[in-house]
Amino acid sequence: xxNELDALMxxxxxxxxxxxxxxxxxxxxxxxxxxxxxxxxxxxxxxGEPPVLFCNPMEREEAAxxxxxxxxxxxxxxxxxLKEANGDRILAAALRYQRMLASLGITSxxxxxxxxxxxxxxxxxxxxLQQLAPGLTFVGYxxxxxxxxxxxxxxxxxxxxxxxxxxxxxxxxxxxxxYLTSQHAKDGVLVNSxxxxxxxxxxxxxxxxxxxxxxAENPEGCIFAIGRDxxxxxxxxTLTDLxxxxxxxxxxxxxxxAGGGYFYDFTRTWCLGYAPDEAQKLYEQVxxxxxxxxxxxxxxxxxxxxxxxTCELFEAMGHPTVMTQPTTEEGYVHSLSHGVGLHxxxxxxxxxxxxxxxxxxxxxxxxxxxxxxxxxxxxxxEDTYYARPDGTFEIxxxxxxxxxxxxxx
Amino acid sequence: xxNELDALMxxxxxxxxxxxxxxxxxxxxxxxxxxxxxxxxxxxxxxGEPPVLFCNPMEREEAAxxxxxxxxxxxxxxxxxLKEANGDRILAAALRYQRMLASLGITSxxxxxxxxxxxxxxxxxxxxLQQLAPGLTFVGYxxxxxxxxxxxxxxxxxxxxxxxxxxxxxxxxxxxxxYLTSQHAKDGVLVNSxxxxxxxxxxxxxxxxxxxxxxAENPEGCIFAIGRDxxxxxxxxTLTDLxxxxxxxxxxxxxxxAGGGYFYDFTRTWCLGYAPDEAQKLYEQVxxxxxxxxxxxxxxxxxxxxxxxTCELFEAMGHPTVMTQPTTEEGYVHSLSHGVGLHxxxxxxxxxxxxxxxxxxxxxxxxxxxxxxxxxxxxxxEDTYYARPDGTFEIxxxxxxxxxxxxxx
Numbered sequence: 001x002x003n004e005l006d007a008l009m010x011x012x013x014x015x016x017x018x019x020x021x022x023x024x025x026x027x028x029x030x031x032x033x034x035x036x037x038x039x040x041x042x043x044x045x046x047x048g049e050p051p052v053l054f055c056n057p058m059e060r061e062e063a064a065x066x067x068x069x070x071x072x073x074x075x076x077x078x079x080x081x082l083k084e085a086n087g088d089r090i091l092a093a094a095l096r097y098q099r100m101l102a103s104l105g106i107t108s109x110x111x112x113x114x115x116x117x118x119x120x121x122x123x124x125x126x127x128x129l130q131q132l133a134p135g136l137t138f139v140g141y142x143x144x145x146x147x148x149x150x151x152x153x154x155x156x157x158x159x160x161x162x163x164x165x166x167x168x169x170x171x172x173x174x175x176x177x178x179y180l181t182s183q184h185a186k187d188g189v190l191v192n193s194x195x196x197x198x199x200x201x202x203x204x205x206x207x208x209x210x211x212x213x214x215x216a217e218n219p220e221g222c223i224f225a226i227g228r229d230x231x232x233x234x235x236x237x238t239l240t241d242l243x244x245x246x247x248x249x250x251x252x253x254x255x256x257x258a259g260g261g262y263f264y265d266f267t268r269t270w271c272l273g274y275a276p277d278e279a280q281k282l283y284e285q286v287x288x289x290x291x292x293x294x295x296x297x298x299x300x301x302x303x304x305x306x307x308x309x310t311c312e313l314f315e316a317m318g319h320p321t322v323m324t325q326p327t328t329e330e331g332y333v334h335s336l337s338h339g340v341g342l343h344x345x346x347x348x349x350x351x352x353x354x355x356x357x358x359x360x361x362x363x364x365x366x367x368x369x370x371x372x373x374x375x376x377x378x379x380x381x382e383d384t385y386y387a388r389p390d391g392t393f394e395i396x397x398x399x400x401x402x403x404x405x406x407x408x409x
Numbered sequence: 410x411x412n413e414l415d416a417l418m419x420x421x422x423x424x425x426x427x428x429x430x431x432x433x434x435x436x437x438x439x440x441x442x443x444x445x446x447x448x449x450x451x452x453x454x455x456x457g458e459p460p461v462l463f464c465n466p467m468e469r470e471e472a473a474x475x476x477x478x479x480x481x482x483x484x485x486x487x488x489x490x491l492k493e494a495n496g497d498r499i500l501a502a503a504l505r506y507q508r509m510l511a512s513l514g515i516t517s518x519x520x521x522x523x524x525x526x527x528x529x530x531x532x533x534x535x536x537x538l539q540q541l542a543p544g545l546t547f548v549g550y551x552x553x554x555x556x557x558x559x560x561x562x563x564x565x566x567x568x569x570x571x572x573x574x575x576x577x578x579x580x581x582x583x584x585x586x587x588y589l590t591s592q593h594a595k596d597g598v599l600v601n602s603x604x605x606x607x608x609x610x611x612x613x614x615x616x617x618x619x620x621x622x623x624x625a626e627n628p629e630g631c632i633f634a635i636g637r638d639x640x641x642x643x644x645x646x647t648l649t650d651l652x653x654x655x656x657x658x659x660x661x662x663x664x665x666x667a668g669g670g671y672f673y674d675f676t677r678t679w680c681l682g683y684a685p686d687e688a689q690k691l692y693e694q695v696x697x698x699x700x701x702x703x704x705x706x707x708x709x710x711x712x713x714x715x716x717x718x719t720c721e722l723f724e725a726m727g728h729p730t731v732m733t734q735p736t737t738e739e740g741y742v743h744s745l746s747h748g749v750g751l752h753x754x755x756x757x758x759x760x761x762x763x764x765x766x767x768x769x770x771x772x773x774x775x776x777x778x779x780x781x782x783x784x785x786x787x788x789x790x791e792d793t794y795y796a797r798p799d800g801t802f803e804i805x806x807x808x809x810x811x812x813x814x815x816x817x818x
Contacts, residue, residue, distance in 0.1 A: 020528055025434065025628060028527075037630050037645035057736065058643045058743065074736055089551035113529040118437075119429055120522040120549030123532055140529025142498035205624060208667065212621035215614060219434060219628065221446050221668060234467045236446035258617065259630060327466065327483055334467065 001155050001361065002031070008146045009047040014139065015109030016101075017051075017146070019043040021117035023066070025219060025260035027342035028114035028147055035259030037062040042097070044104060054100055076100065090121065094128035101133070108135030112146055152339055152347040153361030158262065159386060159396075162340065162363055165264035166384060166397030168214040169253055173268065175210050176203060176251065177405055180243070184408040185273055190243035200224055201239035207253065216255040220344060223252035223267075230269070231373030233334050233380070245273035245407065248282075248377040250369075254344050263344045265365050267382035268399065273407040282370050282379045283403045289313045289368045290381045290401075293336070297366075297385070297393050301358050307336045307350040310368050319370060323352070330372050339364050340384050362387040363396070410564050410770065411440070417555045418456040423548065424518030425510075426460075426555070428452040430526035432475070434628060434669035436751035437523035437556055442475040444668030451506070452477075453513060463509055485509065499530065503537035510542070517544030521555055561748055561756040562770030567671065568795060568805075571749065571772055574673035575793060575806030577623040578662055582677065584619050585612060585660065586814055589652070593817040594682055599652035609633055610648035616662065625664040629753060632661035632676075639678070640782030642743050642789070654682035654816065657691075657786040659778075663753045672753045674774050676791030677808065682816040691779045691788045692812045698722045698777045699790045699810075702745070706775075706794065706802045710767050716745045716759040719777050728779060732761070739781050748773050749793050771796040772805070 009017070019028045023038040032043055032051050038059045045051035053070045055063045063070040076099045078092060085091035101107070113126065126138055141148075154162065183190045183198055190198040203224055211218055225237035230250040243249075252267040269286075271279055292313060293306055311323035311332060320331035337350035340363050348356030348364055358364070364387070369380030381401060386394045418426070428437045432447040441452055441460050447468045454460035462479045464472045472479040485508045487501060494500035510516070522535065535547055550557075563571065592599045592607055599607040612633055620627055634646035639659040652658075661676040678695075680688055701722060702715055720732035720741060729740035746759035749772050757765030757773055767773070773796070778789030792804045 022629075024630070037632075037643065039629065039643075056643075057738065058641075061638070061641045061644045077735075079735070090549075093551060113532055114527070115529075116525065116527050118523070118525050119528050119531045120524075120553070121551050122528045122549070123522055123535055123547065124549040124551070126532055127536070138532065140499075140531070140533040142502060142530050142533070144529070205622075208621045208624070208626075209618065212617045213614075215617070217617075217626060220431075220448065221433065223446075229470070232467075232470045234446060234448075234465075235470045326486075326488070329466065 001153050002150055004150050005045070005146065006048050008149050009112075012112075012145050013110055014112045014146060015047055016106055016111040017043070017045040018111050018113055019045075020113070020115035020122055023062075026116045027151075027260070028116070030260055030342055031147065031151065032068065033066040035257065035261050036065050038066075042100065043068075044100065044106070046104060046106065052104060075103070090124045090128050093121070093125045094132055097125065097129050098132050101136075106136075107133065110137045110139055113138055113140045114147060148347050151341050151343075152356070153359060154341060154363055155361070158341065159363070161257065161262040162264060162384070163386075163396045165216065165255065165257060165262055166266070168211070168216050169255055169264045169266050170397040170399045171214065172207060172210045172255075173251065173253060173266065173399060176207060177270070179203070179206060180270075180272060181405050181407060185245055188245050190245070190272055190407060197242045199239060200226065200237045200241045200243070203243075204237070204239065211255050215258050217258050218253065218255040219260065220254060222254065223250055225250050225378075228373050228376045230378035231371045231376060233369065233371055233378065243272055246271055246276050246279075248279050248379055250378050250380050252380065252382065256344070260342075262342060263340050264397065265340050265344060265367075265382060265384050266397065266399070267367055267380045268401065269379045269381060269403060270405045271403055272405050275403050278375065279377050279379070280403065282372070282377065285314070285317050285319075286368050286370055286379045286381055287401060290366065293366050293368065294393075297358060299358055299360065299387060299391050303337055303348045303350040303356050303358055303364065304352055304354045306366075307352055310336045314368075314370065330374065331370060332368070333371050334369065336368060337364050337366055358387050360387050360389045360391070410562050411559055413559050414454070414555065415457050417558050418521075421521075421554050422519055423521045423555060424456055425515055425520040426452070426454040427520050427522055428454075429522070429524030429531060432471075435525045436560075436669070437525070439669055439751055440556065440560065441477065444666065444670050445474050446471040447475075451509065453509065453515070455513060455515065461513060484512070499533045499537050502530070502534045503541055506534065506538050507541050510545075516542065519546045519548055522547055522549045523556060557756050560750050560752075561765070562768060563750060563772055564770070567750065568772070570666065570671045571673060571793070572795075572805045574625065574664065574666060574671055575675070577620070577625050578664055578673045578675045579806040579808045580623065581616060581619045581664075582660065582662060582675065582808060585616060586679070588612070588615060589679075589681060590814050590816060594654055597654050599654070599681055599816060606651045608648060609635065609646045609650045609652070612652075613646070613648065620664050624667050626667050627662065627664040628669065629663060631663065632659055634659050634787075637782050637785045639787035640780045640785060642778065642780055642787065652681055655680055655685050655688075657688050657788055659787050659789050661789065661791065665753070669751075671751060672749050673806065674749050674753060674776075674791060674793050675806065675808070676776055676789045677810065678788045678790060678812060679814045680812055681814050684812050687784065688786050688788070689812065691781070691786065694723070694726050694728075695777050695779055695788045695790055696810060699775065702775050702777065703802075706767060708767055708769065708796060708800050711763075712746055712757045712759040712765050712767055712773065713761055713763045715775075716761060719745045723777075723779065739783065740779060741777070742780050743778065745777060746773050746775055767796050769796050769798045769800070
């Protein structure tokens with residue numbers, strides 16, 4: 001949680017967090033600012049002190065909505081800096097950072113870099129700043145032990161927001177199911193009331209619309225993939241594909257609050273009309289593994305243990321898995337779980353070798369699946385769980401798990 | 410245009426472009442890939458050769474949709490690299506870049522960095538790569554003379570997509586106007602058929618919905634700001650504000666194709682019911698400057714000249730401007746124009762000191778405005794123009810310019 005930040009900074013010998021970019025679609029920044037209309041900013045947080053947000057004066061009013069201490073770039077007029085830098089914009093920007101930091105009493109120490117923005121200029125600017133301020137040491141993490149660690153456990157307000165996104169998500173999924181079952185079948189494909197085939201594109205445009213109605217968006221799209229595409233876990237689906245009866249449809253939806261707030265992650269697999277025996281069997285196997293895991297989640301355990309467990313369960317059923325065949329593209333081919341928050345994928349992670357724990361406050365997915373693109377099918381079931389302070393695990397949004405969606409002929 | 414890239418690389422002594430990040434909401438990447446469901450990739454383009462897209466094998470099918478040469482990270486198994494790097498993930502990632510580049514015959518030369526993603530890890534990885542491959546020189550631009558320069562002129566397919574977004578934008582603006590004028594006024598505020606006040610939030614949620622219906626999104630939000638907020642150019646508006654009659658409403662909408670494709674940019678200023686004399690006068694002044702500029706745009710001229718011209722015109726009317734008072738927050742307080750493409754703000758830029766030209770293929774805004782937050786008002790009019798190959802300038806989407814939207818009492 002956010003209140004762990006100073007301790008995490010201390011434990012990792014970090015004196016300052018420097019977060020670049022906009023206050024939207026930028027998890028590190030939004031963690032502090034919320035989603036506001038500030039398109040370029042720098043947030044500087046010294047250990048033990050509240051964060052300070054530097055921004056353009058034109059965006060001062062929006063910045064003030066964050067409730068943070070805000071300051072204006074105008075304190076360091078860029079034209080003066082540019083002159084001092086002999087027209088070198090990279091150096092001028094580095095000088096501005098040097099002055100901003102100095103104004104907060106920061107002239108040395110270890111600074112962790114964050115923020116999602118264009119990487120080219122910051123790479124040059126931070127290296128230039130390093131030359132200007134040799135007492136500073138810059139750190140960027142492949143596996144972040146500070147912000148991502150703090151984000152790994154959610155406070156009540158965060159849980160409420162993710163729960164609300166869960167309600168939005170399952171409502172939209174329900175509307176998609178209603179839409180599909182209110183059409184009818186003709187020659188083995190779903191057609192609308194005018195007899196026109198329904199395409200994946202038709203369904204996806206409704207998903208976008210219904211999410212927008214609820215104040216959500218899906219910045220990373222969603223997966224609505226049928227047949228062979230369903231057998232490729234990250235195929236998003238082909239917009240022109242028809243909705244053929246008896247084929248597996250993997251519907252993986254991971255929307256967030258508008259502007260890049262908290263996410264939810266959810267998957268169901270459907271067959272329209274009927275399920276062929278092979279699809280039914282795969283589905284039952286995935287469902288059975290899902291249920292076994294649900295009963296086995298235990299507070300304090302390493303999440304990666306459940307990835308191992310999932311592989312073992314699927315291997316016992318005769319499926320190849322990434323445990324024994326790391327590059328397999330058939331069978332169980334991905335990870336079981338990841339945390340969900342301001343990132344769709346965040347800690348805890350379940351990859352083998354990771355040691356993230358299931359601890360109270362974690363919000364994480366459970367998403368076993370089986371994939372056989374060569375047989376034109378794939379199955380995944382996913383819910384988002386909350387590891388509650390009372391030690392129990394709660395699925396944050398209920399939704400039925402039925403493979404077959406009935407369709408009128 | 411894209412076909413200028415090799416020449417621009419040569420002119421800037423760049424041998425390789427390296428673009429990081431996802432194939433969505435990432436202009437540099439999307440310029441080559443289009444919007445596809447590839448969440449992490451590296452695009453490497455050698456001068457004189459077609460780009461090569463490296464991605465996760467799980468996303469191979471989506472990557473193939475780009476039509477580019479695609480290769481898998483699995484060619485360089487990360488676990489082996491991690492072992493070689495003694496568990497240092499930054500170094501392992503740098504080793505992977507070194508191998509990827511070497512596999513394309515790149516072991517030295519000047520490489521330009523692009524892509525919008527988290528900045529911390531790439532900062533460390535590229536610096537580690539620099540140690541591994543001292544023959545490489547990395548360049549990041551504050552003002553990019555290659556990709557942004559190529560993007561500054563659009564080919565026919567790009568113009569068609571921006572024109573289509575213009576049609577979507579103006580259709581949504583029309584629906585907003587229809588919605589507002591179909592309500593009625595009570596005690597000086599707009600109320601709906603149940604007599605409930607209409608808020609900025611109500612309007613904004615409809616904007617999101619109607620954009621989604623059209624396959625568009627507004628990742629950076631939109632500005633729908635009334636009264637004093639309208640007087641602060643980048644205030645997005647206060648969701649709980651009521652729609653008071655006789656107050657200026659600045660409606661600036663800048664949506665893009667879903668997933669982070671091409672943008673459009675458009676602003677109108679409205680008063681519901683009636684316009685007070687002062688607002689009417691400001692509006693006429695802005696409209697007059699807009700029209701003067703429209704007639705004066707000339708192919709081959711420096712766009713910044715029109716910023717100067719705008720300041721002169723407003724100064725002659727007695728308004729402060731950024732030309733004489735660079736930090737003024739009243740009067741004319743911003744730039745006149747910017748290019749529009751995969752970025753909402755791209756070349757050509759109109760800031761004083763910039764030397765971007767109006768050349769055939771440019772798509773740019775004209776957006777004069779006047780702001781008086783202390784008097785609770787602001788006015789801006791904006792259209793997006795296409796500098797046509799035939800030397801004329803075309804507004805890409807027509808829409809009436811009327812200040813007052815009539816409202817029934």
